[in-house]
Amino acid sequence: QVQLVEFGGGLVQAGGSLKLSCAASGSIFSSNVMGWYRQALGKQRELVASISTTGRTNYADSVKGRFTISRNNMKNMVYLQMNSLNPEDSAVYYCNTLPSKRDYWGQGTQVTVSS
Numbered sequence: 001q002v003q004l005v006e007f008g009g010g011l012v013q014a015g016g017s018l019k020l021s022c023a024a025s026g027s028i029f030s031s032n033v034m035g036w037y038r039q040a041l042g043k044q045r046e047l048v049a050s051i052s053t054t055g056r057t058n059y060a061d062s063v064k065g066r067f068t069i070s071r072n073n074m075k076n077m078v079y080l081q082m083n084s085l086n087p088e089d090s091a092v093y094y095c096n097t098l099p100s101k102r103d104y105w106g107q108g109t110q111v112t113v114s115s
Contacts, residue, residue: 003024003025003106004022004023004024004025004094004095004096004104004105004106005022005023005024005106005107006020006021006022006093006094006095006106006107006108006109007020007021007022007023007109008020008021008109009092009093009108009109009110009111009112010110010111010112011112011113011114012085012111012112012113012114013113013114014085014086014087014113014114014115015084015085015086016085016113017081017082017083017084017085018082018085018111019079019080019081019082020036020079020080020082020093020095020109020111021077021078021079022034022036022077022078022079022080022095022106023076023077024076024077024078024095025076028076028097028104029071029073029076029077029078030053030073031053032053032097032098033050033051033052033053033097033098034050034051034069034071034078034095034096034097034098035047035048035049035050035051035095035096035097035098035100036048036049036050036067036069036078036080036093036094036095037093037094037095037096037100038089038091038092038093038094038111039091039092039094039108040088040090040091040092041091043091045094046060047060047098048060048063048067048080048093049063049067049068049069049080050069050098051069051070051071051078053073055071057069062088063082063089066082066083066084066085067080067081067082067083068080068081068083069081078095080093080095082111085111085113086113086115087113087114087115088113089111089113090111090112090113091110091111092108092109092110092111093108093109093110093111094106094108094109
């Protein structure tokens, strides 16, 4: 069974940085576009960033220039470096394939940005 485990979230002040990590069981990284998603309280889950198997990246306009997604296929890891955080970035962050697969959703990692 494929599992995705996210970690690295926490509480940070506005303007600060965090790096999220996602570890996967199985070999899904090697053949899938991977994405970081987030869901703020009372809002729908949204795609934040994605990275192809060849390293091509895409970002939501709201995080462009502040967040950087990367992956290590040998380690089955995907990362999200988040800089210049603001309170609007507060959410639970998840990783999944793109398009996402229902069975792959993990518990996510909470990011809280204080003003």
